[in-house]
Amino acid sequence: KNEVEQSPQNLTAQEGEFITINCSYSVGISALHWLQQHPGGGIVSLFMLSSGKKKHGRLIATINIQEKHSSLHITASHPRDSAVYICAVRSVETSGSRLTFGEGTQLTVNP
Amino acid sequence: GAGVSQSPSNKVTEKGKDVELRCDPISGHTALYWYRQRLGQGLEFLIYFQGNSAPDKSGLPSDRFSAERTGESVSTLTIQRTQQEDSAVYLCASSLGSPTEAFFGQGTRLTVV
Numbered sequence: 001k002n003e004v005e006q007s008p009q010n011l012t013a014q015e016g017e018f019i020t021i022n023c024s025y026s027v028g029i030s031a032l033h034w035l036q037q038h039p040g041g042g043i044v045s046l047f048m049l050s051s052g053k054k055k056h057g058r059l060i061a062t063i064n065i066q067e068k069h070s071s072l073h074i075t076a077s078h079p080r081d082s083a084v085y086i087c088a089v090r091s092v093e094t095s096g097s098r099l100t101f102g103e104g105t106q107l108t109v110n111p
Numbered sequence: 112g113a114g115v116s117q118s119p120s121n122k123v124t125e126k127g128k129d130v131e132l133r134c135d136p137i138s139g140h141t142a143l144y145w146y147r148q149r150l151g152q153g154l155e156f157l158i159y160f161q162g163n164s165a166p167d168k169s170g171l172p173s174d175r176f177s178a179e180r181t182g183e184s185v186s187t188l189t190i191q192r193t194q195q196e197d198s199a200v201y202l203c204a205s206s207l208g209s210p211t212e213a214f215f216g217q218g219t220r221l222t223v224v
Binding site: 044045048088100101 | 144146153154155156159167169170202204212213214215217218
């Protein structure tokens with residue numbers, strides 16, 4: 001079992017739909033990151049969370065430390081949101097020296 | 112520059128040759144990370160530099176891989192005697208420290224033929 005599990009692996013939505021991507025992890029963490037990887041391979045950091053909730057534009061990220069679970073929500077989705085979304089955690093065991101990544105969620109938003 | 116810069120963006124090399132990949136982090140970022148992403152797979156940690164501390168090399172897959180960083184500046188990842196399984200996108204990221212938000216470069220796509 002991977003330390004970081006994402007669901008779903010693939011997600012197709014229609015423009016305007018509300019989207020949720022889930023991430024569960026099995027280790028103690030100091031922080032959790034949500035990353036967006038564009039088709040060309042470039043990676044953008046969307047959020048870094050250690051508790052609670054963060055919002056940036058149409059993106060919302062939440063984390064429940066007790067349940068070891070985080071969600072990334074996209075409101076009013078748009079075709080330009082199509083990308084791979086990756087959850088990554090910093091384990092307290094490694095003193096934050098590395099990120100452990102989920103397998104990613106491929107999101108396709110159709111017009 | 113404003114972001115993490117990696118060069119070259121693409122590299123095709125013959126099996127057995129050595130390659131050197133470069134990462135120029137955001138100015139002032141003390142932490143620098145190298146990751147690898149093979150085709151169709153997730154990201155793998157390779158190595159982590161934090162200031163002048165000894166680097167965490169625990170992710171390097173073999174002794175053909177090495178990396179250097181002088182102070183808080185440029186880092187180079189060297190792969191000796193490249194093999195076809197080394198073909199991947201090599202990503203560099205930097206951050207102010209750990210744990211803080213990491214900023215990624217565009218990556219170097221390495222193809223070993």
